[in-house]
Amino acid sequence: MRHRVAGKKLSRDRSHRKALFKNLINALMLHGQIKTTESKAKAIRPLIGKLITKGKQKTLHARRLIAAFLQNKKVVNKIVDEIAPRFENRPGGFTRMVRLGRRQGDDAMMVRLELTEKPEEQEKKSKEKKAVKKTKKPKNEDKNNKKK
Numbered sequence: 001m002r003h004r005v006a007g008k009k010l011s012r013d014r015s016h017r018k019a020l021f022k023n024l025i026n027a028l029m030l031h032g033q034i035k036t037t038e039s040k041a042k043a044i045r046p047l048i049g050k051l052i053t054k055g056k057q058k059t060l061h062a063r064r065l066i067a068a069f070l071q072n073k074k075v076v077n078k079i080v081d082e083i084a085p086r087f088e089n090r091p092g093g094f095t096r097m098v099r100l101g102r103r104q105g106d107d108a109m110m111v112r113l114e115l116t117e118k119p120e121e122q123e124k125k126s127k128e129k130k131a132v133k134k135t136k137k138p139k140n141e142d143k144n145n146k147k148k
Contacts, residue, residue: 008043021047022070028095029075029083033114041097041113052094055084086117 010017024044028034051069054062058080067076087094093116100110 008039010039010043025051026070026072026075028113028115029078032118033112035100035110035112037103038097038099038109038111041111044113045095045097049092049094051079052084052087055079056088058084082119083115086115086119090117 010020012020020040021044024034024036024040025048028044028048051066054066056062063076063080066079067073070076096114096116098112098114100112102108103110
């Protein structure tokens, strides 16, 4: 029985699982979103919450604690300087899981794990792309006008 045993093993030993979690978290923090299996996403969500909460403190000690876990200076600086300030007024719920469907090979449920608060630069780019798409004419209308 698994009474009071927290977390999933994911068919890996301790060191392999820890390395997997570090890699997934590093990728998420660098890119803002990742595509992974649902079980892996559920496993790293609490770890992400703890790291962002530590990053909110903005102290040298907090940076060192995050660095001790992730071992990537670039990601540590990004968490403390960019990501944590976005979540300053939010007590939790830093990530969102969007189901993408099942993977063809092994039928595993795939999800997109993303940070709930996107940076302003990304929001501006996505709005500009939507505006450009709306202004373009469909190709079918041009062909119909030429034939007449």
